[in-house]
Amino acid sequence: MSEQRRSLPRLALPLIVAAITAITAACGASQSTSASGPSDSGTSKEARAALETAFKGATGDLPEVTAKPKAGVNLWVISCGQQQPGCVEPSEAAMAAGKAAGWKTNLCDGKLNPSGWGACIRQAISAKADVIMPVGVDCPAVQGPLGEAKKAKIITIGNGGMDCDVAGGEKLYSAVTTPLKSMTLADYRARMGALQADYVIGKTNGKAKVLLVNFTDPIWGPMISKGFRDELKQCAGCEVVKQLDVGNQDLVNNTLGSKFSSALLGAPTVNAVAFPIDGWLQAGIGQAISSSGRRAQLTVVGNFGNAANADVIRSDGAQDGDVGYSSKQLSWAAIDDAVRLMAGQKPAGSAGVGLVGIDADHNLPKKGSSYEPPVDYVKHYTTGWGK
Template identity: 35%
Template sequence: MLSPKYVARSQCALAFAVGLFVAATPTLSSAADADPTKTYAEGIPTLEQLYASSEYAPPATGPKLQPGKNIIFLSCGQASVGCAGPALAMEKIAKLVGWNYKIIDGEFGVNDRYNSGMRQAIAAKPDAIVEHGISCTQIPQPLREAKEAGIPVISIQSLDCDDPKTAGGPSEALYVQMQFNKDFKSAAEFFYQAGFTQASYLINATQGHAVIIRDKYTGSLQGDYQTAGQDAALAKCSDCKVVASVEWVASEAGPSGVLNQKFSTTLVRHPEANAVLLTYDSVATSYGISKMIQDAGRADSMIVVGGEGYGPAQQLIRDRAGLTADVGQSSEWMAWGAVDTMNRLFNGQPLVPQGIGYRVIDASHNLSSEGQDYSPPNPPIDLEGTYLKSWGIK
């Protein structure tokens, strides 16, 4: 057994070595030194292209809005800004169009809340249930019960049971999937594109020399597809590598949770890392990883990329406080798109892509007004005006 004095000396030596490395690392906390028009790896979009967005206008025409519908939204967990965003945005839309609306908090599935929450929604006999961020494989039996009751369950950013990555093989589809974009319609394609976009920014910002620590959410297939997208982009960069992936599930999250302990240890073990990939804004903000990076004295020597574009994350970018960029996606647009999906379903019309995409945000590009979540610039994209007009509402 090592003596306490030996352990203490070793810890001091490691801390000193890390300090030397950080002091010697060139500033890489922004993409300012990178050429926005240059391709740093073949097959990777330039910074200029990433800033320009993959969004396009929502559908301009559609069936007349069905009045007086009763809708229940099962949220993946209202304590997380990423889960709460679409639910709260839809609440405003429902009030605007005169639909009855209720949010059930899935509380991250703790104490089987996803299953009980879906059954609670079914018992209320709504016209439709909307869920967000909960894979079909997490609640298959309640989804079958909803199907038997004739209640459609509209999915936002969730994988269905017919997904080819499903453990044990795919089975019947139980969700009505909102279509995001003509180029990536499904949730699987959407998350893959998110990961590809995140890694593309890192490749450009580090000028093709990214040494990466990343978190990897393993609680559902969303994380698998996002990681696959990152890997596909990084495979195109000859001098980029992932030195550590910190795996976690929802129950391990929080300011002092297992995720933080794992990430803190990983940060110390890899002083050579100059980049970080974070799956969601909440990892950077409410889970405290950006603060951890800043407290470690590495906010000025790392490119840190998150994904969602909520107001608190954008503030970290403004303050240069452990987050460099975010892959902005509009939760407001997802809510409008889900309402349009339901309305087409109620009218017996085919579903269509909603135009939802990504727009990279950093300190010099695409920041929203202070305190505001990311939403597409208006003009050219007027979400409320376009959707209401398409539904026959002035």
């Protein structure tokens, strides 16, 4: 089916074509600040245009449902870590979709480490799973267990993670659910970072001096950072002043807040912060920003559109903007890909899961809710499955 709003080949240069001129022109403009980060009162016309381009975002059509769920399927969902909202929401959505398909569902907590993910996959193999769905887990981190699942002829679906071929190895996932047509997962993750960069460029009037938080554990973490850096290069007056590398062990050991606080203290010229996982705000970044004495000088942007972060933005707290996408929608699409594979079909090729810029005045989810697109994907899939 055709993609909405714009063609996806153009989306692969996401928003840059329309915004480069505006962003570049904005790079010499002055910056204005308020009590909760830079305001729009002194923002140039060109910077505002660039922001609006980012806020408009782009999405795609839901795929046609072409297969009915097979009965009696044993589904195992492997959460990347139930202590992080970015793992909880898509994992619970996959469980809900599996139940809607009429399947037996099991959830295993991978506890934010490869050993936990691998143990969950092997537990699923022992339990005679028909479908195993790791959430947010790259293939190289669980190459051995995925190879065992493949040998056992179990369908494995990558939901938000990359396959091993991205790192030069053999494909081991039966399928990796694709968010948008004509865009690789690498491009999609890079687009997240690029939209974050668009936001800080516009909000600082082309004077962004950024503390960039880089997620080192997954393949896709540095892809977000690269997308950010590549987009920021379009602004002559902007730069990444400092990059802070963070891994899951910083969350497990509760050291994220102190590491971030030290990095911010050591970069006094920073006026913008970008971090790749919304849940990290509550894991220490938010408190570090609030207690830094520099909140009024910082434009802060996260990623994923989580409910708690949307409420922080709404309450004028330690975050100004976000990049939203529906991990729940991606999970429903991942279950549909499993339904297709079990019926002898190919995966859909596009889940129609878009990306959109968020702040207090644009695309902000309702209180207590994560970002959701204006489409009823649950009804779409359940109706198509005959449920």
